[in-house]
Each structure stands twice: as structure tokens, then as C-alpha cells.
Amino acid sequence: MRDTGALARQVEEFMARHPGVSLAALGAGEHAGSLELSPFGVPATYLPAERNLALAQQYLAxxxxxxxxxxxxxxxxxxxxxxxxxxxxxxxxxxxxxxxxREALGLADEDPTIGAAYYAAPSVTPGLFIGVSLLSFLPGTGAAPWVKALTLGMLRARRLRGVAQWDNPSVRVHARLGPLRLVGRVPGGHEYGERTFVYETDLSDGVRVAEAMVRRLYRVPTQRVSVTDLSALSALLDRAEAGEVLHLVPPGVDAGHVLVSEG
Structure with a gap:
């Protein structure tokens, strides 16, 4: 994701609002030199997983x-x-x-812990990452989209593909990084196949990402489709798989309807 002054200011403001929160990355030791460890000006500590077994176990839990x-x-x-x-x-x-x-991990108030985490898997296509797992236990902070944005910044991602369900509130979090282009159905199928879709976010325009992160990016939807209208939603995926450009525009879902922009 290309750095911008706007994104750097937004991240600086987020970190200033939450003193005690710091950025880190956990992975195989050899990857340390491959990451951008100052995404948008935020210093990140690289923690080799081979030497941080307790932290890996904490993430797993x-x-x-x-x-x-x-x-x-x-x-x-x-x-x-x-x-x-x-x-x-x-x-x-x-x-x-x-x-x-705190209860599940047996932690005292000042013990260090993971407040939020995001993992995006590398793909065989250069610059494209696959969103896998986003979690946040920091109530009232809005940390979920920020740990996602900062992680993608560390990865130098230019495009992100992910899987979501139409009726899942996480769609609103995903749309915080910008419009979600509909790609189609999940390769190989999915447990919730009839209400699941693949989306792609273009991260190459840092200005647009910055606008989306502060909820100032808006496009008028041309369609509002109920999240329970599986027939109409399936038809959208048919169109996307046939090559038509369709986006879910921020905030992605509103009042039980997905917000679709055609063209």
C-alpha cells in the first residue's frame, strides 16, 4: 500500500488516542528483512516466531x-x-x-497481550494478498480496520482479496479500506456458499484508502439488495464472474442491504 501523508496523520492520531498500544509482526525470522517495518511512519517490532513461542501460543488461544x-x-x-x-x-x-x-489467558492488568491481529496470506500473484483472519479485543477503539491497514502496509500489499458473508457485520470493516469489487464465488466451495462471496480491494491509491478510513469516501449505490435475497445476490456474482465491474461501496452494508455500484 502506497504511503500518503493523510494515512500517516490518521495512524498517528489513532496511536496517540490509545497510549500503550504498539505495532508488531510475528513470523518466521527470515521474513524480517522483507517487511516495511515503519508503515505510515509507525515503528513496528519484528518478533521471530522461533524465539517467541509464548506469543505464538497466545495468538493461537x-x-x-x-x-x-x-x-x-x-x-x-x-x-x-x-x-x-x-x-x-x-x-x-x-x-x-x-x-x-484477561480471564481466558490468566493475565494481570499490566501483562502484555495481543489486543488486535490480522493475517493476510501471500499469493502467487505479485502484490496480491489473501485476507485470512482479523480479530480485535480492544473495545471502543476501532482497532480492527487499523490493524488490517497497518499489516497490509507492512506487507507492501497492492491488492487484497478476501472472503465474506453478505449478512456479516465484518463487511463494514472490510469496506473501511475502500470499495469492494465483487470477484465471484469462493474457489472450491464454502460451508456457507450461498451467502459467501470473494471481494477485492485496490490498495494502490493511498489517497482513496485514507478517505475510506475516515469514512469520507462515498459513491452513490445504483442498487440496494437485501442480504437475505440470496437469488439476487447470486445473480450479482454471476455478473461479476462474467466480467462486469460491480463494487460494494462504503459502508458496504446498510440497514440490511448491500450497497452496489455498477460500472
Whole structure:
């Protein structure tokens, strides 16, 4: 993601509002030199996973706390997260996170912990990353889109593809980085296939990302489709797979409807 003065100012303001929060990355030691460890001017600490086993275990526990039965297994964390890539972390004193996190991990108020985290997997297409896992336990901070943006900045991502469900509130978080171009259905299928789609975010225009992050990027939707109208939503994916350009425009979902811009 290209750096801009606007994004740098926004990140600086976010960090200033939340003293005690710091940026880090957890991954295989050899990846340290491949990351941008000052995304938008925020210094990031690289933590080799081989020497930070307790932190890797903490991330694993928090991922499973956030996602329950679909939380990442340990071998997936090692083989498919940490070996090929790096997880972006916002770390903080435990007093800042939700009480259930402190209880689950047995933390005292000043113990360091992971407040928010994002993982995007590298792909075979240069500059394209695949969004995998976003979690935040920092209530009232709006940390989720910021840990996502900062991680993608560390990765120097130019495009992001992800998977979402039409009726999931996370669509609003994803749209904080800009319009979501509809790509189509999930390759290989999905447990929630009838209400799931693949989207792509263009991260190459830092000015547009900055506008989206502060909710000033707006395009008038040409269609509003109910998140329960699976037939109409499936037809949108048919059109996208046929090559038509369709976007979900920020905030992505409003009052139970996805906001679609055609052309």
C-alpha cells in the first residue's frame, strides 16, 4: 500500500488516542528483512516466531477464542501463517482488552497481550494478498480496520482479496479500506456458499484508502439488495464472474442491504 501523508496523520492520531498500544509482526525470522517495518511512519517490532513461542501460543488461544470451532489449528498457524508470512499485531497492557481475554489467558492488568491481529496470506500473484483472519479485543477503539491497514502496509500489499458473508457485520470493516469489487464465488466451495462471496480491494491509491478510513469516501449505490435475497445476490456474482465491474461501496452494508455500484 502506497504511503500518503493523510494515512500517516490518521495512524498517528489513532496511536496517540490509545497510549500503550504498539505495532508488531510475528513470523518466521527470515521474513524480517522483507517487511516495511515503519508503515505510515509507525515503528513496528519484528518478533521471530522461533524465539517467541509464548506469543505464538497466545495468538493461537485468542484466535480460537474469537472464532470457536473454526479457530486456526496449531499446525496451520505454523505451516500456513508463520512459515510463509507474518501476522500483524497491536500489542497492549491486558487492562485495555476485554475482560474475557484477561480471564481466558490468566493475565494481570499490566501483562502484555495481543489486543488486535490480522493475517493476510501471500499469493502467487505479485502484490496480491489473501485476507485470512482479523480479530480485535480492544473495545471502543476501532482497532480492527487499523490493524488490517497497518499489516497490509507492512506487507507492501497492492491488492487484497478476501472472503465474506453478505449478512456479516465484518463487511463494514472490510469496506473501511475502500470499495469492494465483487470477484465471484469462493474457489472450491464454502460451508456457507450461498451467502459467501470473494471481494477485492485496490490498495494502490493511498489517497482513496485514507478517505475510506475516515469514512469520507462515498459513491452513490445504483442498487440496494437485501442480504437475505440470496437469488439476487447470486445473480450479482454471476455478473461479476462474467466480467462486469460491480463494487460494494462504503459502508458496504446498510440497514440490511448491500450497497452496489455498477460500472
Amino acid at each position: 485468542l484466535n480460537q477464542l474469537a472464532f470457536g470451532g473454526i479457530g486456526v489449528p496449531r499446525w496451520v498457524l505454523s505451516d500456513l501463517y508463520l512459515l510463509p508470512g507474518a501476522i500483524g499485531l497491536l500489542r497492549c497492557p491486558a487492562r485495555l482488552v476485554k475482560p474475557e481475554v
